[in-house]
Amino acid sequence: MSTPSTSCQHVVYAQQLREISQVLAHNQAFEAPQWTPREPLLNGQMSVFEIQPGLLLRRVDVYDRYDLLSQAQLHPGIKISLVLEGQAEVAFDQQVIQLRAPDAGGVIVTLPKTAAFSRYGYAGRYERTLTLTMMPEWLQNSGIDWLYLRNTFNEARLQPWQPSIALRQALTALFSPQLGSTTHEAQRLQITGYALALAGEALDFMALPEHYRRPRYTQAQTDPRIARLLRQLDAGQGLMQSQETLATQLNMSLSALQRQFRRHTGETLGHYLRHRRLKRAQQSLSQGQTTIDEAAALAGYTSAANFATAFKKTFGLNPRDCQNHDPLHKA
Template identity: 35%
Template sequence: MQSRQFEAQRRMNQADHIIRGDELPAMSRPGLRLPNEDDDRLLYGRVKWAQLRDGLSLHWSDCEELQDFVTENVVGPRVSFVLFLQGQSRVSYGDLSLTLGQSASQRAPEGVAVSMNEPVLFRRQARRGSHIRKLVVSLTPDWFEGRGEGVGSSDGAIRRFMDSHLTPRIWKPSARLLTLAEQMLNPPGYDTLLQGLYLESRALDIACEALISLGDGSASAEQSLRPQEYRRLQRLLALLDSGEADDWTLEHIARDVGVNATTLQRQFRLFKGMTVFEYQRARRLQLAREALEREGASVNEAAWRAGYNSPANFATAFKRQFGISPRQVRARL
């Protein structure tokens, strides 16, 4: 087993190649969901998972997704800084669903910071043909304790963020940081020790810049939203969760909460990390899945509950969201 893991790691440090299921970290393999169990070709390109120091880990990828698949694994308490250079991914941390990255038309890289104060189930949906270039730097409580410094000594805004749970913050990486990220995706051919130091220094630069941006209040939803705006978004969430606005246009929703559509979309994305309609779609699909799993609803009925007139369109959206078809969910009952 150790020789297979060594070989997998050796291949990941080389040039572009096909990445199979056995190259995933051990904790992720049990949660791998494939549409065809006989085909475990996942990615083409390069990926890396590295434990740089106790409590400091790095994951980066520069690859094309070869098929639709889902990975799931439980992650412990940590702060994760996610930087997308290209592409988009649908992920969830427990009950929080996010679309990370920017659409091809926008192209502007963005970072997302997420704090987890308890273990959560992390889930990622891959889509065939997507090219993903991203980095994820994570710090656990062990890292802060190892430095002899607690969160309590941090800036107030940083402390509030780190004390929060599953409240994402968007931050804009500087040009310097984007250069460092490119260096991490294409590191020089150092030996193991020097490469570890090289990656660790840049990973900490990413974490530092992200925390600084949170500390100055520019990327924190709670800091950048005035109290009345924050309360308005809370009322909006209650409206969306009630289902009353499922058939409303964005302009109708915006009028109902008292702002224009552009302002509403900007504030909601900052608040929840997604657009209003992405939130509505994810919510309706989740309700449909619960109907399939808990009530034994038919696929047609689940499609109706999710607001789809076409079961085929529903099945396509469902598989994109969860990585399995509605019929596969019913087959588990």
């Protein structure tokens, strides 16, 4: 069950930061022109919990006291980083990404081997971040084919990602005083549940075809109405509604909705809805929750044969084979 590896509150000194992060990284170094080693590096609090062997959750709620460059070597595995408030600028093997809450705050990082990590801090900048680390042994024990992933990618792979609205809202509870430690069994269970939910959504996203992994919510490029619709659909809400009904809810004409959706996502609304419905059916089948006929109805098909045809075209396998050939699980 989840137990705290280490934590600190109010201010964070360099040595404390090394101790907190030692299970996640090694060879840590800090560069801050205005900083002296006797002074803390950060204001705020940090903690790392071992949820299960090889599954670690890091909570960060800090202000930078200085312009600070932090560097380290990260162990192989998969990391999910999510900025819930503020912003962060980090790099994995010199691939820099800026994360800003709420619309561009998440990234999934696959590290096939030890990777260089950098964090760029700026005096006065605030960051509230969750990072879930899935180490190779946890991935293998959970049925994720880590050997396949490791052999597929030669370098760090960064995938911008956003959780569902419901999960993002739920994860804010991890920073409540009630979940500040794992002293009580109920608290440990809650933290474990949040961590596994985060892992589940991210791994499910990784299983989507490449076409569906683009960041969709950036304010600079997306009509707020389309962004709202995408969040709603990705949370599983309104998937079975007609396009006309969705347009009415957004105070748009059907033609305007279809035009703007394609402009901002690069695909038609009908195609997107079909895929999300099929994906929901695929998840239900993989979890052993439905029959083929029930999954077909869940995807909006009255014919199981038509459903099977669409399913195989989308995922490359028949519905009956779905559980044994899940893209992120061993055959």
